[in-house]
Amino acid sequence: MKRSNAAKFAAVAAAGVLALTACDNAADNGGGDGGGDGEVSSDLKVGLAYDVGGRGDRSFNDSAYRGLEQAAEELGVETNDFEPADGEAESAKEERLATMAEEGYDVIIAVGFAYDASVQAVATEYPEVDFAIVDSEIEDIDNVTSLVFAEEQASFLAGAAAALTTEEDHVGFVGGVETPLIRKFEAGYVAGVAHVDEDIEVEINYLSQPPDFAGFNDPAQGREAAQAQYDRGADVIYHAAGASGNGILQSAVDNDFTFIGVDSDQYENAEEEQKPYVLTSAIKQVDVSVFEFIRSATEGDVEAGIKRFDLSEGGVDYTQTNEEAIAPVQDELDELKQQIIDGEIEVPSQP
Template identity: 90%
Template sequence: MKRSNAAKFAAVAAAGVLALTACDNAADDNGAGGNGGGDGEAASELKVGLAYDVGGRGDRSFNDSAYRGLEQAAEELGVETQDFEPADGEAESAKEERLATMAEEGYDLVIAVGFAYDAAVQSVAPEYPEVDFAIVDSEIEEIDNVTSLVFAEEQASFLAGAAAALTTEEDHVGFVGGVETPLIRKFEAGFVAGVEHVNEDINVEIDYLSQPPDFSGFNDPAQGREAAQAQHDRGADVIYHAAGASGNGILQSAVENEFTFIGVDSDQYENAEDEQKPYVLTSAIKQVDVSVFELISAAVDGNVEGGIQRFDLSEGGVDYTTSNEEAIEPIQEELDELKQQIIDGDIEVPTQP
């Protein structure tokens, strides 16, 4: 995978003020926050702050993937790290205050996880030109000290759709999106395209849990469970989600109703409870952890640049998982063929439904 580029990481910090709810990881056996140094042979002087998206750490999905990259940097590079949780239903001003406070407090790199930070990064970053900012899942151009880490979610979702189509017994599958935004509609577009590529006669259910500016759909497992139950009641026997922590409720419904679950962003088979694992077919992952770690590595080396960094199937930035070997093995050859066709350009995956 390409090393990400951002501008020069200069002085920023992390503190517990202005709606900064820092994750207390000091007692965490594998925590990255607050204690820096880790197992790195030589501790770096670089300080990194990371602000989570809606749902925070523990979502078993998007935020947890970012945390793994931060944790790896603390352990292997010896950087000082701290991560910060959002408040439920917080105002845009809270995001700006969170980022600005990190910059004021002396952290060298501020990473905002999720497109919800787009306006905040665009507002704050120009005010701190000696601080480097990064944002995951949003494209920000023409601000020299901002790196955008973006992914071809539609490509991994295409493979999720193909997997759903190859395993459904009812010719009826479902997609649950957390919030109906352009980003999540990329997941929908790829999934539907993958289903239709295998069998255009399969019925696809589409539901979103909330509409902007309400982002609660990413952190409402109960609503996710209800949406999945409704789709199952209508006949869906395979359901894919792009709903953050709400996906935990969808997985719960899969266990209760014995339908097949396809996860997102992280390998949700590996993160599932033992009784849940048999229901997880695969996950459409994006390597947020790798991109975060490589960004921090580049900062330590002093060779990062601002701009947009894209990660797709060709470089392993997105993919599907094979952890549930028994479930995925019968269709893996077909999925790998489709994957190669996308890489070769023989299949063009849409980014809009």
């Protein structure tokens, strides 16, 4: 492992700037040095750095954690996960990844496009470490794999579901931070609504603007935005707002409107009193991509470059766990899904 910048980051490590919450999955989840019920044993040490909101967002980060947890249990790898600090600078992300590399992690996974610059800076300093980044496209670095998704396709199905179930012909979208990635969610959702009925009104709100990423971790603000959309007439609201979506879901309960989740199955993760309000979720299999990347590392078969997951291979989809709610529109959604897969519907990735 390359140590050329050891001095650069030694003070950081010694001072404990990594003082984030490191959760040892090996201890918590029966992973670690190949013990427990793992199917195989591996000497790999895997670290995962969360995006804004961290574990417990019931969405993007939790999906990544499930993949890490599965790797600990089934592959016997040693794993740790690391929480970001609220409002942290870009330098903190770079320091986190570099310190992990210095501490001997063989595989480092950065969750979220906010790590793009940090991954590019650190990966070139540690060519023997396999890096992955979720939701950002990095090419031409031999030890970086980009795990990206066709979010717009799943969002199109979310929009169609909203349009098929609204009683007011008025629906909403709440984005966490107005970035190109989240605008992909918006674009797909609006297109899905219009495909069903172009006369349906769509409310659109973002909780923050770059470089302020607080919109991904502000449930109170999410709740306020959803309340405002409801007050203007929206009776189905879809979000791509990370942990802020927890506030949007609570607003759905308080006001009796329909909620559409994102990234993870938010029906499964909801409290019992919240479940009836969750129509579906536009999911992307971050957990599967994380697990498969780690498995490829245990087999010495990591491929750098961009790996894209879409509807055709199950990388994105809509959920059907709230069977009673989704059943009346499931046939229509499945038909639209197949049309996207067959290329009959081309979903836009920009609004």
